[in-house]
Amino acid sequence: MSDRLAVRKTYKLFIGGAFPRSESGRSYVVNDARGRFLANASRASRKDVRDAVGAARKAFGGWSSRTPYNRGQILYRIAEMLEGRRAQFTDELRAAGLAKNAATAEVDAAIDRWVWYAGWADKLGAVAGSANPVAGPFFNFSTPEPTGVVGIVAPDSPLLGLVSVVAPAIVSGNTAVVVASEPSPLPAITFAEVLATSDLPGGVVNLLTGRRAELAPWLASHMDVNAIDLAGAEEAQVKALEEAAADNLKRVLRPVPGDWSDEPGTERMTAFLETKTVWHPVGV
């Protein structure tokens, strides 16, 4: 053991590409699996939610108009940056209670998940779009477009679960406001450091830590949020969140039981897409 005293990290929020504390000045204690103190995480407020939604909305135009190829490159860059921090994330996941092998497996799966979704950026249009053979002299085609700002209540799987809900939301050009796991929020904030160094424009992903039961309703009722992923919402709260989401007809992705290490399908991407159909006459 070295005598050197460690320099600890202050865990803050991630909004608009910056790392602010909660405007409320609040924090909450995060302990490791054995009950030892790890850090004080920021306890975000309603106003932090609003700031994060504002940042996500501001980033939407730029991010959604990037070429799919460029978005794919950036998602792949996230995988590269995450790979370089394998040891750090393994440590954080062990602190959050995972055994060594499980922690390593979760970090590896999280990296590979970014690679999987990176490849989707320039393929979604071909798989989810179509040229439609209408009965008339018209060229008619449908293309998928991002829904807009997606609110995400992240599950408790602190890294793999987090990336498994964030990547499919942003790959198509959506921007996201994410409420991290309440008991294990620290890997999410460390993950924000990966996002901040991956050429991902500020505001595309905004991460909040705090009380899920307090934050999720503000996200669900916010009129400038277009869709909400309830992956990590508490069961008792889901109905109320869906009702709140109905006020501006948010697209809702309900929590589904399952293991985050399962191979992902395309549902988490297509849940946050709109289909646009264009008609154009054919004739001399």
Next chain:
Amino acid sequence: MNFEYAPAPESRDVVDIRPSYGLFVDGEFTDGHGEPFKSINPANEDVLAEIATADQADVDRAVKAARRAHDKVWGPMPGRERAKYLFRIARLVQERSRELAVLESIDNGKPIRESRDVDLPLVAAHFFYYAGWADKLGHAGLGPDPRPLGVAGQVIPWNFPLLMLAWKIAPALACGNTVVLKPAETTPLTALAFAEICRQADLPPGVVNIITGAGDTGRALVEHAGIDKVAFTGSTEVGKQIARSVAGTPKRLTLELGGKAANVIFDDAPLDQAVEGIVNGIFFNQGHVCCAGSRLLVQESVADELLERLKIRMRTLRVGDPLDKNTDVGAINSAAQLEKIRELAGAGEQEGATRWAPDCALPQRGFWFAPTVFTGVAQSHRIAREEIFGPVLSVLTFRTPAEAVEKANNTPYGLSAGVWTEKGSRILWMAERLRAGVVWANTFNKFDPASPFGGYKESGFGREGGRHGLEAYLNV
């Protein structure tokens, strides 16, 4: 005022050409047992390197290495791991992009502006694109459990050496096949540099094998009984020979062959943009482009005005040193190709078309041909029917859209076509009637890994690029 250009040469220092190159088989550079040949710089005829020739036994060795790699390593590997190798290759290409661009221009003769801004970015993009498919083949709409074919024998041309390599290797590997690839004998150097990239990526030995040589080596490869798939890009004549040679075998075949694309200009087209499109369509890459817009079909009412503007534009084209960043038109790739262009251009004059080229001083050494336009061309002329594969444009006129379609389709080829008009409905009307695999509207010579490319009729069959490009390498 004098607007002379100062030379702006790209540095050659980034490339390191070895005096001789062997074959890349089973992860190692090995000797070839045929008679070696030399690759030269077509801009000055300097010898660049001596290149091994693969004989029948060398081809056999390469095919066996590819088979082993397919059966033991690459075929059984999960798609997400194959994907990661391909992403690595894409990144390595990006990292070495300038070196590869300079090498390509030296070996091929194309302007550095094109190798740097078109070829290399597309090469990297192609590997990125197909890397992403490797773990998503079940989502491609080709069936629930698509399987690789096995070993692919691939023969590519000299006009876009590294880009054609990418078009062949990226989808083949993504789908779980292994490959034996033969680059063209006049442009082997970037393929051999790519072999080094495979090593840097720690790609398992035998997954990619690069064998060099001329037509005999190519024939030995496509006729080898140990391969499951032949992919060829090149002339229609050789394509037909290959189609005959795989007849009666279980080998799958895709061919990307010649073209004689019509570039159709309507009277409502934005003429200055159309002129840029015409120039890009026929003078890009010295016209060494299978989808080049080599037949200009212009509506009679605007023909004189358009040709006047086209000639003014052609006077500004800079022909010369491929490594000069101001060069628009580089060197013809080989003496043989130059001879073919001269012969066809001569036939154009003999058959009665009017030849015009801007005044431009051509370098003394190397292979050069000034950008040339023929007017008064009839559909029966050889320069309206045969692929010249050089910077030579044949101009014909039409009066009605129906006549434009008739003339555009009056060719055994069907690779590409261009349409220039401000009217969207007419673009789509033309696109419905043009018998060509790619139709560019108000643009020309656009390529993207997400977009399928390939021909109708004698321009070949099969598509490269996009979701459709997977089908050529899968059992579905």
